[in-house]
Amino acid sequence: MPLSEEELRLLEQMERALVAEDPKLASTLRGTRLRQRARRQVVIGAVGFVLGLGALMAGVVLPMVAVGIVGFLLMLGSAYLALSSWRARDAAAAAPSAPEDPGPLRVIRGGKAHRGRAARAPKRGTSHGSMMERFEERWRRRREGGNGF
Structure with a gap:
């Protein structure tokens, strides 16, 4: 059930008051730390991908199939981690961070x-x-x- 215009207006006023009263809490709620965590996970995913690629190549060069399979699985998991974190980082970066902005609440038509x-x-x-x-x-x-x- 969508919020009425009056309820949306009250929520926006409450958010502005929160930003004015405690800007540090408001920036924490907006996801500044989420961006840092996502950036760290992207780097970890990229490093894991390179290590997995090395293990895959070692498994191909050496006659060890198990090492190649582990390398491939490491590449696959690292790529998933990096790409999902990349999307989260982009979503967190798109969120407004200026105190005068209304914040993460969006107007929903209703x-x-x-x-x-x-x-x-x-x-x-x-x-x-x-x-x-x-x-x-x-x-x-x-x-x-x-x-x-």
């Missing part, structure tokens, strides 16, 4: 204005709107006795 627009059904005979809106319109007409087809 309330009376949004409901009124979504409740309007497309006119009969038009192909506008999403598939779900067309199904809802047919269902509504069927319930009213208009056959819906």
Whole structure:
């Protein structure tokens, strides 16, 4: 259930008050440490990938299949760690960090204005709107006795 415009406004005011009262806590909540942790995990993932590549090559050059398999698995795990941390770092970097910004809360469309627009059904005979809106319109007409087809 989306928040009303009044509730969104109150949340934004509370966040601004928090930033004004305790900027250190606000920056901690915004994810400054998350960026540092993600950066560290990207570096660890890259180093692990290089070590896994070395183990894979050693397994190929030496007749040791187990070393090659372990190297491949290390490469795979390190690549996953690095890429997932890279995405988290980008997401944390995209979050606003200036105290005058409203912070990590985003405006979600909702309330009376949004409901009124979504409740309007497309006119009969038009192909506008999403598939779900067309199904809802047919269902509504069927319930009213208009056959819906």
